[in-house]
Structures are given as C-alpha cells and as structure tokens.
Amino acid sequence: MSIRISQIDKTYGYKGHGSKGHGRKGHGHTRALEPIDLDIHDGELIGLLGPSGSGKTTLLRIVAGLEQADSGSIHFGERDVTRVHVRDRRIGFVFQHYALFRHMSVFDNVAFGLTAMPRSQRPSSGEIRSRVMQLLEMVRLQDFAERFPAQLSGGQQQRVSLARALALKPDVLLLDEPFGALDAKVRQELRRWLRHLHEELHFTSLFVTHDQEEALELSDRVVVMSNGRIEQIATPDTLYRQPANRFVFEFLGDVNRIEGDIEKEILTCGNAWVAAPGVENGRQELLLRPHEVRLDEQPSPRAHLPVSVTAVVPVGAEVRLELEADWLGEPWLATISHADFERLAITRGKRLFAQPSRLHRFDTSRPQTLAPLSVS
Amino acid sequence: MIAHALTWRRERRVLPGFGLSLGISLTFVSLILLLPLTSLVGQLSQLSWSQYWFLITDPRLLASYGVTLFGAAVAAIFNAAFGLLMAWVLVRYEFPGKRLVDALMDLPFALPTAVAGITLATLYSSNGWIGRLLEPLGISISYTWIGIALAMAFTSIPFVVRTVQPVLEDLPAEVDEAAMTLGASDSLAFRRVILPYLWPALVTGTGLAFVRSLGEFGAVIFIAGGKPYETEITSLMIFVKLQEYDYAGASAVASIVLATSLALLLAINLWQGRFIKRLHGGRG
Numbered sequence: 001m002s003i004r005i006s007q008i009d010k011t012y013g014y015k016g017h018g019s020k021g022h023g024r025k026g027h028g029h030t031r032a033l034e035p036i037d038l039d040i041h042d043g044e045l046i047g048l049l050g051p052s053g054s055g056k057t058t059l060l061r062i063v064a065g066l067e068q069a070d071s072g073s074i075h076f077g078e079r080d081v082t083r084v085h086v087r088d089r090r091i092g093f094v095f096q097h098y099a100l101f102r103h104m105s106v107f108d109n110v111a112f113g114l115t116a117m118p119r120s121q122r123p124s125s126g127e128i129r130s131r132v133m134q135l136l137e138m139v140r141l142q143d144f145a146e147r148f149p150a151q152l153s154g155g156q157q158q159r160v161s162l163a164r165a166l167a168l169k170p171d172v173l174l175l176d177e178p179f180g181a182l183d184a185k186v187r188q189e190l191r192r193w194l195r196h197l198h199e200e201l202h203f204t205s206l207f208v209t210h211d212q213e214e215a216l217e218l219s220d221r222v223v224v225m226s227n228g229r230i231e232q233i234a235t236p237d238t239l240y241r242q243p244a245n246r247f248v249f250e251f252l253g254d255v256n257r258i259e260g261d262i263e264k265e266i267l268t269c270g271n272a273w274v275a276a277p278g279v280e281n282g283r284q285e286l287l288l289r290p291h292e293v294r295l296d297e298q299p300s301p302r303a304h305l306p307v308s309v310t311a312v313v314p315v316g317a318e319v320r321l322e323l324e325a326d327w328l329g330e331p332w333l334a335t336i337s338h339a340d341f342e343r344l345a346i347t348r349g350k351r352l353f354a355q356p357s358r359l360h361r362f363d364t365s366r367p368q369t370l371a372p373l374s375v376s
Numbered sequence: 377m378i379a380h381a382l383t384w385r386r387e388r389r390v391l392p393g394f395g396l397s398l399g400i401s402l403t404f405v406s407l408i409l410l411l412p413l414t415s416l417v418g419q420l421s422q423l424s425w426s427q428y429w430f431l432i433t434d435p436r437l438l439a440s441y442g443v444t445l446f447g448a449a450v451a452a453i454f455n456a457a458f459g460l461l462m463a464w465v466l467v468r469y470e471f472p473g474k475r476l477v478d479a480l481m482d483l484p485f486a487l488p489t490a491v492a493g494i495t496l497a498t499l500y501s502s503n504g505w506i507g508r509l510l511e512p513l514g515i516s517i518s519y520t521w522i523g524i525a526l527a528m529a530f531t532s533i534p535f536v537v538r539t540v541q542p543v544l545e546d547l548p549a550e551v552d553e554a555a556m557t558l559g560a561s562d563s564l565a566f567r568r569v570i571l572p573y574l575w576p577a578l579v580t581g582t583g584l585a586f587v588r589s590l591g592e593f594g595a596v597i598f599i600a601g602g603k604p605y606e607t608e609i610t611s612l613m614i615f616v617k618l619q620e621y622d623y624a625g626a627s628a629v630a631s632i633v634l635a636t637s638l639a640l641l642l643a644i645n646l647w648q649g650r651f652i653k654r655l656h657g658g659r660g
Binding site: 064066085086087088091092093095097099100101102103104112113116117148150151161164165167168 | 548550551553554555556557558559560561564568569572573575654655656
C-alpha cells in the first residue's frame with residue numbers, strides 16, 4: 001500500500017511529554033517538523049535517516065498515528081488516515097526496545113493482535129495457532145514459542161516483535177530504529193534478514209535510523225532529514241554520488257576539508273596549493289572523501305599538498321590513514337589500497353604528498369565536483 | 377585446604393563498615409523486634425495447650441476474628457481498586473496540585489491513628505456531617521462493619537498507592553503503544569497488558585494493606601463501638617484482656633494476630649518470588 005504524506009508539520013508545546021498541548025505556538029515551543037511532503041510507493045522500503053533531533057522519529061510516529069500532526073494529511077493508498085486512531089490504521093510498528101509484553105510467552109506476544117480482534121472477526125484458536133506458528137517459523141523462532149521475552153537475546157526479541165507486528169498483515173510496516181539497541185554483528189545479520197523478508201513479502205515499509213550504512217544498505221530510497229526538514233530523497237547510490245547539499249555530503253561519510261584563497265583557479269593554503277579548475281577567485285572551502293585522496297612521494301604539477309602520516313589502520317580491504325600538516329585545521333582521513341600502502345612503504349611519521357582526485361564545493365546553488373588532477 | 381581457608385578469612389571487603397553496621401542493625405532488631413516477641417512467648421508459656429486452645433476459641437473472640445477478617449478484606453479490596461486509580465492518576469496525568477495530592481497520600485501514615493479514628497467517628501456518627509446525610513437513607517456507618525472497613529481502608533491506602541506507583545512509573549509508554557498498534561481497545565490494553573504488568577505490585581500492596589488492617593486498633597475502635605459479637609475487632613479484645621490484667625489471655629490473642637500477619641507476609645513474599653521467577657522463564 002502506498003503512503004502519501006502531504007504538508008505534515010508539528011510543533012511541540014513547552015512541555016515535552018505528558019502534556020498533549022500541541023498546536024499552540026509561541027515562545028519556548030520547538031518546531032519538530034517543517035511541512036513535509038513524501039510519497040512512498042507500494043512495496044517500497046524507505047529509510048528515514050538523520051541525526052538525533054532531526055524529526056525522523058516524530059514523522060514515523062505521526063504516520064503510525066501515535067502522535068498527531070498539527071496540519072497536513074496522510075493517505076494509505078486511497079484511504080485518508082489523518083484522523084484515524086492508531087488502532088484502526090492497520091500498521092505494524094516495531095519499537096527500538098522491542099516493547100514485548102514481558103508477562104506473555106513468545107507465542108502469546110505474537111498472537112496478541114489476533115486475539116485482540118472483536119469476537120466477530122477473530123479467527124478460531126486453531127487458525128490463530130497455525131498463523132502464529134507460521135510467523136514464528138518465518139522469524140526462525142518456532143522452538144521458542146513457550147519462552148518468555150526475558151529468556152531471549154536482543155536479536156531474538158526484535159524478531160519476535162517483528163513477527164508480532166506482521167501478524168495482522170498490516171498495510172504498512174513502521175520500524176523505529178529497529179536495530180539500534182543491538183550489537184554490531186547481530187545488527188548486520190538482522191538487516192540482511194529484513195531485506196530478504198521484504199523481498200519475499202513486499203510490505204511497504206518505513207524505518208528510522210541514524211546509521212548511514214544501515215540506511216544505504218536496506219533502503220530502496222533514503223530520506224535524509226535534518227532540523228525537521230527533508231534534505232534529500234534519493235536512491236542510496238544517487239545519494240552517495242550526488243548529494244544535494246553539504247549536509248547530506250557530510251552526514252553520509254567521513255569528510256576532509258581544505259580552506260584557502262583561490263587565485264587563477266589555484267587554491268593556496270599556507271605552503272600548500274591545489275588546482276581548483278573553474279572556481280572563481282576568493283576564499284573557498286572544498287571538501288573531499290577519504291577515498292578521493294591519493295598519496296605520492298612527489299608533488300604533481302597540479303597539487304602540492306605536503307602531509308605526514310600520523311596513524312595507520314591496516315584493517316579490512318583498505319588501509320586507513322590519518323594525515324596531518326601545518327596547513328590543515330583538522331587531520332585528513334585517507335583510505336588507500338594495500339598495494340599502494342606497500343609500494344609507498346608507509347609508516348607513521350612518513351612525509352608524502354596528497355593528490356585529491358576530486359574536490360566538492362557546496363556554496364554554489366548546485367553542488368559542483370572538481371577534478372583537479374585532470375587538465376581542464 | 378588450610379591455605380584456602382586462611383585466604384578466605386583474610387579476604388577483605390571493599391565496602392567498609394560491614395561489621396559495625398551489621399552489628400548495630402542486629403542489636404536494634406533484637407531490642408525492638410525480638411525482645412518483645414520473646415516476652416510474648418514467655419507469657420504464653422504460662423499456659424498449657426488446652427488452656428491456650430480454650431482462650432483462643434472463646435466464642436466472643438471467634439466472632440471478633442470474623443469481624444476483623446471481613447472488615448480487612450473489604451478494606452483491602454476497596455484499596456486495591458481505589459489505590460490503583462490513585463496511582464494511575466498520579467503517574468499518568470499532569471494536573472495542578474498533583475504534588476499536593478501525592479503528599480496527601482502519605483497522610484494516613486503520618487497521622488496518629490487515634491486522630492483518624494476520632495475524626496471518622498465524628499464525621500460518620502448519626503449526627504456527624506456525613507452520617508446525618510446518610511441516616512435518612514437507612515445507612516449507618518458508625519458502629520457497623522462499614523465503619524470498621526472504612527477506618528481500615530483509611531489507614532492502609534498508602535500501601536497500595538506506594539507499591540503500585542513506582543512500577544507504573546517504570547512501565548514504558550511503548551508497551552501500551554504496542555498494544556494499540558496491534559488494534560487493542562483501551563480496556564483490552566489495560567486488562568491484558570498494563571494490569572498484568574502491575575499485578576505483582578498490586579497484590580503485594582493489597583496484601584500489605586490487608587495485614588495492616590488486621591492489626592489496626594486506634595482508627596477502628598472509635599467508629600466500631602465495640603459491641604461484643606458484632607463490632608468487636610480482635611485487637612480490641614487484646615486491649616480488653618489487658619485491662620482485666622489477663623496478660624496470658626492477651627498474649628494468646630496477640631499470638632493469633634501475629635501468626636496470621638506473619639503467615640500472610642510470608643505468603644506474599646513467596647508468591648511474588650514465584651511470579652518474578654516466572655517472568656524470567658523458570659516456572660515455579
């Protein structure tokens with residue numbers, strides 16, 4: 001089922017929780033969401049990504065009906081659910097801390113939604129039983145039906161909570177930082193598993209995360225948010241390669257900065273300089289990713305950026321280096337191949353020259369990418 | 377083995393003051409709790425078993441057991457409902473004067489029970505403020521079981537409120553939100569999700585209130601009137617026997633009250649332990 005969010009906004013009253021005094025505006029009130037528009041297609045898996053306080057959880061809870069927007073509307077398919085109570089919205093919701101009913105067995109937790117139906121619509125206990133067992137099988141917990149939540153690991157509890165949310169065949173599945181409370185390895189495993197489950201069942205789903213990697217790995221499209229606004233909506237690939245603005249660029253990975261005066265398409269910063277083709281004169285800050293830094297023993301005719309290596313992390317597919325120089329405000333990060341690492345015989349304290357393969361600037365109306373090494 | 381024993385002896389606790397603090401605690405427990413209990417047993421030892429049995433099965437006393445148990449049960453049930461409501465209101469909602477109401481909850485603990493008793497008696501006697509209004513309706517509270525239960529409920533309400541309140545505060549909002557996302561109505565969510573969550577605290581609080589009511593004296597006697605076989609509570613019987621200088625008889629009755637209270641407290645503790653164990657999986 002598609003989700004159409006239009007012009008949803010929200011301002012919190014002066015008391016955070018407890019008071020339901022929404023809608024009043026004035027001093028001391030915080031704007032949680034600017035008017036937001038978002039269209040989610042049927043069967044899509046959408047990640048809401050942003051730092052804490054960006055409004056992503058508020059948006060999710062408004063879609064769920066756990067909070068009310070001040071204005072705007074939400075449609076599930078053709079159904080206007082803006083004023084529909086959470087219990088009638090036909091959503092599945094997965095909480096960060098599972099929110100399992102601790103006094104019920106796993107089976108009863110999953111069966112809860114089915115047994116909570118009015119008697120006239122409620123399936124027979126046999127049907128409930130087979131449906132629950134089928135769900136437990138799907139989350140690979142069929143042997144744990146009689147256990148209590150406290151006897152399960154965090155990952156297992158989250159799977160129970162997912163089975164519980166899917167029991168009523170919801171129109172949309174909403175997940176609030178579903179893997180946030182789990183350790184790295186379990187998180188990786190559950191992500192992959194959720195992806196498979198989504199491919200199999202094709203539920204429309206919206207999940208909140210502050211983890212870039214998680215958002216990029218899981219989502220069909222990612223919605224990047226900050227300060228209650230949507231910064232960009234794009235596929236993971238586009239998002240990473242063509243960030244709409246500086247916030248998205250900086251939020252999606254490590255960033256190196258170089259600031260200096262540009263004259264005749266050359267950026268100078270202390271004793272260092274680099275070609276900045278097509279950039280007008282004046283003070284400029286240019287950004288680049290760690291993998292866009294190449295290292296060499298000699299300066300090139302288009303870049304003279306002397307650095308010294310201060311830390312080496314030779315773990316994984318690439319070697320991560322930390323570079324420092326007196327012309328740099330904060331150290332740069334660089335990732336280079338193991339081959340380059342060996343060729344240059346890099347050790348801590350080694351002096352080298354950085355060669356940016358790309359530079360990005362975001363102060364113009366449209367982001368611009370420069371290629372300083374190629375002759376323009 | 378010996379070396380092991382020696383190292384065990386020399387093993388030092390990081391937290392200081394264990395010996396001193398435990399010593400003082402035990403001394404006080406002995407002086408305040410155990411010594412009086414011992415004298416009670418001492419008094420009892422003057423009686424033979426048959427004398428003891430004769431004393432505690434006196435028909436007037438048997439009637440008082442009934443009155444006390446019934447009054448305490450009504451008070452406990454009333455408190456379970458009202459205390460839960462109070463705790464709910466105090467935790468879940470914000471309203472002006474909330475802190476005042478919260479503080480008022482402890483009043484029955486702080487107020488001398490005799491003061492409470494006199495106040496209740498004057499309020500509910502047939503010419504008191506409230507008693508006067510109820511009189512024409514044919515309801516009399518003073519000198520009936522209703523008055524006894526009322527006085528008992530008054531003094532024991534904080535037990536329920538104060539045991540349920542912290543548990544309710546700990547109940548994550550997510551839990552009832554989860555129930556609602558699964559389509560549960562408010563009443564169903566309360567019955568199947570929130571109430572089971574509060575159940576151990578509620579039962580404990582109610583149990584404590586019941587035990588407290590069994591031994592209540594000051595608040596009850598004024599409003600109860602102490603008509604033999606009708607509104608005479610067991611603790612009043614102790615008082616009556618003491619006034620007659622029948623120390624052994626008083627001790628015999630006291631031992632019954634004491635044994636019942638201890639047995640109930642023990643039962644509550646055992647039950648609670650089992651309940652918590654069940655939450656963590658091991659049944660029983």
